[in-house]
Amino acid sequence: MLTATPSHHPLERVEISLGDRSYPILIGRGLIDEAGTFEDVPSSSDAMIVTNTTVGPIYAERLARSLAPRHRRVHTVALPDGEGYKTWETLNQIFDALLAQGCDRKTVLYALGGGVVGDMTGFAAASYMRGVPFVQVPTTLLAQVDSSVGGKTGINHPAGKNMIGAFYQPRLVVCDLDTLATLPERELSAGLAEVIKYGPIADVGFLDWLDARIEGLRQRDPEALAHAVRRSCEIKAEVVGRDERESGLRATLNFGHTFGHAIEAGLGYGTWLHGEAVGCGMVLAAHLSARLGLVDAAFVARLTNLIERAGLPVRAPQLDATDNSGRYLALMRVDKKAEAGEIRFVLIDGAGRAVVRSAPDALVREVIDACSCA
Amino acid sequence: MLTATPSHHPLERVEISLGDRSYPILIGRGLIDEAGTFEDVPSSSDAMIVTNTTVGPIYAERLARSLAPRHRRVHTVALPDGEGYKTWETLNQIFDALLAQGCDRKTVLYALGGGVVGDMTGFAAASYMRGVPFVQVPTTLLAQVDSSVGGKTGINHPAGKNMIGAFYQPRLVVCDLDTLATLPERELSAGLAEVIKYGPIADVGFLDWLDARIEGLRQRDPEALAHAVRRSCEIKAEVVGRDERESGLRATLNFGHTFGHAIEAGLGYGTWLHGEAVGCGMVLAAHLSARLGLVDAAFVARLTNLIERAGLPVRAPQLDATDNSGRYLALMRVDKKAEAGEIRFVLIDGAGRAVVRSAPDALVREVIDACSCA
Numbered sequence: 227m228l229t230a231t232p233s234h235h236p237l238e239r240v241e242i243s244l245g246d247r248s249y250p251i252l253i254g255r256g257l258i259d260e261a262g263t264f265e266d267v268p269s270s271s272d273a274m275i276v277t278n279t280t281v282g283p284i285y286a287e288r289l290a291r292s293l294a295p296r297h298r299r300v301h302t303v304a305l306p307d308g309e310g311y312k313t314w315e316t317l318n319q320i321f322d323a324l325l326a327q328g329c330d331r332k333t334v335l336y337a338l339g340g341g342v343v344g345d346m347t348g349f350a351a352a353s354y355m356r357g358v359p360f361v362q363v364p365t366t367l368l369a370q371v372d373s374s375v376g377g378k379t380g381i382n383h384p385a386g387k388n389m390i391g392a393f394y395q396p397r398l399v400v401c402d403l404d405t406l407a408t409l410p411e412r413e414l415s416a417g418l419a420e421v422i423k424y425g426p427i428a429d430v431g432f433l434d435w436l437d438a439r440i441e442g443l444r445q446r447d448p449e450a451l452a453h454a455v456r457r458s459c460e461i462k463a464e465v466v467g468r469d470e471r472e473s474g475l476r477a478t479l480n481f482g483h484t485f486g487h488a489i490e491a492g493l494g495y496g497t498w499l500h501g502e503a504v505g506c507g508m509v510l511a512a513h514l515s516a517r518l519g520l521v522d523a524a525f526v527a528r529l530t531n532l533i534e535r536a537g538l539p540v541r542a543p544q545l546d547a548t549d550n551s552g553r554y555l556a557l558m559r560v561d562k563k564a565e566a567g568e569i570r571f572v573l574i575d576g577a578g579r580a581v582v583r584s585a586p587d588a589l590v591r592e593v594i595d596a597c598s599c600a
Numbered sequence: 601m602l603t604a605t606p607s608h609h610p611l612e613r614v615e616i617s618l619g620d621r622s623y624p625i626l627i628g629r630g631l632i633d634e635a636g637t638f639e640d641v642p643s644s645s646d647a648m649i650v651t652n653t654t655v656g657p658i659y660a661e662r663l664a665r666s667l668a669p670r671h672r673r674v675h676t677v678a679l680p681d682g683e684g685y686k687t688w689e690t691l692n693q694i695f696d697a698l699l700a701q702g703c704d705r706k707t708v709l710y711a712l713g714g715g716v717v718g719d720m721t722g723f724a725a726a727s728y729m730r731g732v733p734f735v736q737v738p739t740t741l742l743a744q745v746d747s748s749v750g751g752k753t754g755i756n757h758p759a760g761k762n763m764i765g766a767f768y769q770p771r772l773v774v775c776d777l778d779t780l781a782t783l784p785e786r787e788l789s790a791g792l793a794e795v796i797k798y799g800p801i802a803d804v805g806f807l808d809w810l811d812a813r814i815e816g817l818r819q820r821d822p823e824a825l826a827h828a829v830r831r832s833c834e835i836k837a838e839v840v841g842r843d844e845r846e847s848g849l850r851a852t853l854n855f856g857h858t859f860g861h862a863i864e865a866g867l868g869y870g871t872w873l874h875g876e877a878v879g880c881g882m883v884l885a886a887h888l889s890a891r892l893g894l895v896d897a898a899f900v901a902r903l904t905n906l907i908e909r910a911g912l913p914v915r916a917p918q919l920d921a922t923d924n925s926g927r928y929l930a931l932m933r934v935d936k937k938a939e940a941g942e943i944r945f946v947l948i949d950g951a952g953r954a955v956v957r958s959a960p961d962a963l964v965r966e967v968i969d970a971c972s973c974a
Contacts, residue, residue, distance in 0.1 A: 271940040314688055325759040330939050353727075355936045356754060356765045357845070380730060385699040391730045392766065471731070562729045565704050566645045 238452070240459045242375065243467040247395045251375060251459050253452065257402040258285055258363065261292045267397055268359055270332040273297035276320055276347040277338040278307040281365050284408065289338055289363060297334065301327050305343065310496035312342045312382045314390075320350040331355040334397075340366035340413070341373035341500065345391070348379030352394035362396045365405040367417025367451075368501050371424075371458035372479075374399050376466040382495055386560045387487045393471055401455055406446060415537035416501025418443060419482070421454050422532060423508065424461045427478050427572070427580035432457055437528075440535045477563055478580035481572040482508030485542070488557035492545035505538030513593045514585055515573040525577055542598045550598060551591035612826070614833045616749065617841040621769045625749060625833050627826065631776040632659055632737065635666045641771055642733055644706040647671035650694055650721040651712040652681040655739050658782065663712055663737060671708065675701050679717065684870035686716045686756045688764075694724040705729040708771075714740035714787070715747035715874060719765070722753030726768035736770045739779040741791025741825075742875050745798075745832035746853075748773050750840040756869055760934045761861045767845055775829055780820060789911035790875025792817060793856070795828050796906060797882065798835045800899075801852045801946070801954035806831055811902075814909045851937055852954035855946040856882030859916070862931035866919035879912030887967045888959055889947040899951055916972045924972060925965035 237254040250266075257263045273293055277286050282304040290300040303323035305316050324333065335358060337347035344362050351360035362374035380391020406414070418440070425433030435453075436443075442450040462479065469476040486507030489498060498506075512526045534540050546553035555569070563570040568584050575581045611628040624640075631637045647667055651660050656678040664674040677697035679690050698707065709732060711721030718736050725734035736748035754765020780788070792814070799807030809827075810817075816824040836853065843850040860881030863872060872880075886900045908914050920927035929943070937944040942958050949955045 314692065318688070321757055321764060322759075325757060325763065325934065328934060328941060330941075331936055332939065353754075353764045353766060355763060356752065356767050378730065380727075383695055383699060385696075389699065389729060390695060390727045392727060393730050560699065560702065562705055565706065567702060567704075 238456050240456065240463050242395070242463045244395060244470055249395060249397055249399065251399040251401060251463070253401040253403065253455050253459065255402065255404050255448070257400050258289050258405070259292060261295050263400055264293060264296055264361070264398070267296055267334060267361055268332070269296045270334055271298045272327065272329045272333040273300045273336060274320075274324055274327070274329060274333060275300065275302040275336045275338050276343060276350065277302065277304050278343050279304045280307045281339040281343070285338055285365065285405065289336065293336070299327070301329070305346070308496045309342055309382075309490070309500060310494070312346060312495065314381060317346050317350055317381055320346065321354060324350075324354055329354075331358055333358050335360040336363055337361070337374070338363045338365065339369070340364065341369045344369050344374045345379050345388070346381060348377070348394055348396065349381060349391050352379055352392035357394070359397050362399040364399070364401060366409055366413055367406055367455070368413070368420050370401040370406075370455050371417060372420040372462065374401075375459055375462050377470065386562070387490060387495070388562070401459070403448060403451055403455065406451055411537070412499065413501075414444065414446070416499040416505075418536040419501035419505035419508070419533070419538055421458050422536060423479070423481050423504070424458050426508075426512075426529060426574045426577050427481050428461045428465070428578065429457070430578040432461075433532075433577060437532060440532060444537060477570070477582045478572055480563065481574070481580055482511050484558055484561050484563065484569065484571055485510040485554070487561055488545070488554045489543060491557050492553060493543060498539070498543070502539055505533045505536065506540060506542055509533060509540045510542060510593055510597055511571060511573060513597055514571060514590065515575070517589055517593060518573065518585060520573055520575045520581070521577065525574070542594055544599060551594040554594050555587060555590060612830050614830065614837050616769070616837045618769060618844055623769060623771055623773065625773040625775060625837070627775040627777065627829050627833065629776065629778050629822070631774050632663050632779070633666060635669050637774055638667060638670055638735070638772070641670055641708060641735055642706070643670045644708055645672045646701060646703045646707040647674045647710060648694075648698055648701070648703060648707060649674065649676040649710045649712050650679065650717060650724065651676065652679045652717055654681045655713040655717070659712055659739065659779065663710065667710070673701070675703070679720070682870045683716055683756075683864070683874060684868070686720060686869065688755060691720050691724060691755055694720065695728060698728055705732055707732050709734040710737055711735070711748070712737045712739065713743070714738065715743045718743050718748045719753050719762070720755060722751070722768055722770065723755060723765050726753055726766035731768070733771050736773040738773070738775060740783055740787055741780055741829070742787070742794050744775040744780075744829050745791060746794040746836065748775075749833055749836050751844065760936075761864060761869070762936070775833070777822060777825055777829065780825055785911065786873065787875075788818065788820070790873040790879075792910040793875035793879035793882070793907070793912055795832050796910060797853070797855050797878070798832050800882075800886075800903060800948045800951050801855050802835045802839075802952065803831070804952040806835075807906075807951060811906060814906060818911060851944070851956045852946055854937065855948070855954055856885050858932055858935050858937065858943065858945055859884040859928070861935055862919070862928045863917060865931050866927060867917060872913070872917070876913055879907045879910065880914060880916055883907060883914045884916060884967055884971055885945060885947060887971055888945060888964065889949070891963055891967060892947065892959060894947055894949045894955070895951065899948070916968055918973060925968040928968050929961060929964060
């Protein structure tokens with residue numbers, strides 16, 4: 227699964243196996259500045275770099291230079307930055323830019339930024355002229371280890387997160403580890419939430435490694451980051467290859483997300499970062515797992531400690547002054563995993579294995595009340 | 601390909617063969633009122649009938665009764681009627697209704713109406729929670745013979761028609777011929793444009809039949825309508841089965857549409873009906889075919905006469921007072937079939953066969969000038 231380039235820094239490669247929709251994830255340093263990174267992307271007259279106003283000024287021109295051999299014209303559109311802008315209005319800015327430039331249906335879209343840019347660019351690519359190719363160039367840890375891989379794309383609706391979107395696979399994912407050097411600390415921690423997730427649901431050994439290296443990761447030790455990104459991508463690739471459209475196994479990747487989505491929606495998108503909500507959501511889900519007798523208290527304590535050391539919140543915020551747990555329940559009932567109004571939780575059934583199941587409302591309320599900020 | 605029901609009226613069945621996305625088109629009378637019509641649709645808690653304010657009052661309750669055995673709750677949302685409403689804002693009314701009713705990702709959408717309802721419902725189904733099942737129940741001739749079949753879904757953008765959408769196949773198409781009895785005359789003619797199209801591109805014998813039966817079709821002779829719908833669906837099924845995502849052959853179904861889309865966009869969506877623009881567009885494309893030496897003048901005259909007898913416009917409208925043909929060209933350059941700014945026309949190369957190719961601007965201008973209203 228790993229290959230080394232002849233150059234001085236190692237290039238790692240993880241394959242997503244989905245038949246004729248298979249594609250590689252390239253992981254390494256300085257990838258944005260190398261034209262060779264993109265040599266397997268289809269050539270076309272036009273390319274559109276979709277980025278945001280934070281990331282664009284740093285990387286867009288450098289990426290455009292590397293794309294010049296493959297596309298005659300490389301356009302750029304910079305969206306406003308933040309989860310609060312993951313809306314139809316912002317998505318439409320991509321369509322407006324594509325149409326203003328006369329982009330045809332061979333045009334390749336490049337998502338340069340974090341999860342919001344990746345999700346919106348992917349959905350724009352899925353929908354523009356009923357589908358054009360796209361490439362993910364994630365510049366946040368969260369996007370590199372999770373959202374850029376696997377083809378989930380979409381936008382938010384006031385009533386729920388990622389309610390409108392498509393399963394649409396990129397042609398290539400480029401994780402340039404150098405982009406993590408400039409990432410704000412809060413976003414690094416948010417990304418670590420999605421890294422930590424892979425331990426309890428799939429790999430106890432990785433959880434042990436994280437316990438030992440969490441401080442190094444926060445200090446951006448390049449070797450530790452490279453391992454964390456690669457191992458996360460390997461686990462995600464394995465799961466997505468077996469269940470692309472989330473008919474079963476893939477739902478386990480949403481560990482912490484049912485509670486997390488309620489927190490994000492309840493506070494208003496963008497108040498907490500997605501990764502922060504997922505970090506806290508994993509604590510809640512671990513407590514629920516324990517109350518259902520699936521894990522012991524030591525596991526809950528260990529996971530909570532790791533999440534806290536990653537710089538993430540572990541106490542659930544108040545979403546409603548009079549009926550806080552009721553508000554959580556109401557928000558979780560519109561989660562995409564819910565079926566006929568029954569909330570489906572991803573729970574840990576012994577560390578290293580996840581199950582998807584429902585739980586009595588009363589028990590869920592107890593967990594929320596026990597874990598909430600006063 | 602045909603089966604007969606034990607009941608007094610014949611039920612015809614045309615299969616769309618697309619592997620695990622295959623589905624039947626049912627053609628017959630009184631189908632909306634029979635629960636058996638829908639017996640192969642997946643059962644679920646919720647269903648949503650998406651219709652418009654014209655069709656809904658006539659058929660929505662009847663359809664809901666037939667769906668009762670398959671879905672515990674059948675909701676309805678009625679959109680404003682007309683091509684001018686094929687926008688994101690209207691699409692969002694579908695998402696709002698789905699979320700307001702707590703519809704989960706097993707919910708089945710039913711498109712009850714013409715092409716606009718079908719295209720928007722299909723795109724809503726493709727995008728809601730990244731994809732839910734849907735059924736087409738077309739109530740216009742145009743939708744029965746063309747737009748409801750083959751999985752093209754989408755909405756318009758101010759800069760071009762159907763610019764945003766998805767290839768997403770329905771589970772079933774139900775063509776209830778009785779719904780054509782109440783169709784306004786102008787819409788019946790618009791539907792005939794798409795019926796006529798199948799002759800020149802695929803079946804000269806069908807063109808002969810149309811020449812003989814066009815008056816009967818306008819008088820809604822049930823037997824003639826049944827044959828026209830079935831033969832149109834058969835040809836479309838054959839083409840879509842061989843080229844679902846329009847990498848080649850399927851583009852020939854757009855005969856008349858390159859000019860037609862320019863007319864629709866240039867006049868403002870909804871001024872001419874889609875079928876009217878396609879009818880006139882076929883006349884222009886036939887003239888262009890003749891000027892390129894692909895067909896003779898007699899064919900152009902014969903096709904123009906048939907289109908006129910179908911009650912459709914055959915003279916191109918003025919889109920610009922100072923540079924009319926330049927305006928047509930500019931609008932056609934943003935057509936989805938255009939590549940690197942080169943317009944791709946569907947032309948007739950001997951009646952019964954279509955080719956997709958470019959043409960010199962000067963020749964296109966001559967055709968537009970020669971065929972325009974003074």
